[in-house]
Amino acid sequence: MEIEITNLQELETRIAFLKIKKAEDEIYFHQRYTSIKDKFTHPFSFVKNLFLGGGQQNSQLKSDWVTSFGRIFLPLFLNKTLLRNRGVLIKTIASLFSQKIVNSNVLNKDILTHWIDNITGFVKSKTKKEKRYGVDDYGIPPESETA
DSSP: OOOOOOSHHHHHHHHHHHHHHHHHHHHHHHHHHHHHHHHHHHHHHHHHHHHHOTTOHHHHHTOOHHHHHHHHHHHHHHHHTTTTTOOHHHHHHHHHHHHHHOOTTTSOHHHHHHHHHHHHHHHTSOOHHHHHHOSOOOSOOTTSTTO
């Protein structure tokens, strides 16, 4: 691969060509290095993101005690009720998905208090008597002798 250089212009073009080739080779080797590194670190990062939520730092920072409680006890609740006689693999997959589903956008203190307010409002609704007859009035009856 020896090229005979006879003048200064050929030397300058060869230097420019080699600089471009060097830059292309650096880009190629960097891409190969990151590709190989990703192949080895991807399984570990997948497990880390699955259990620790590594890809969602901003939602992890906004999570409160209700979200953390839901992440812990929702899989346990599912395993004891819906997944009672299922295999270990099904329980594990359901636990992992239920932990990922519970995030601060789905379950937090504000949403929990809203649910509790709706339930107490339903329980404290009017009784059947109040719905039929209205509010009790203990004033003078309309058919009395005083009228």
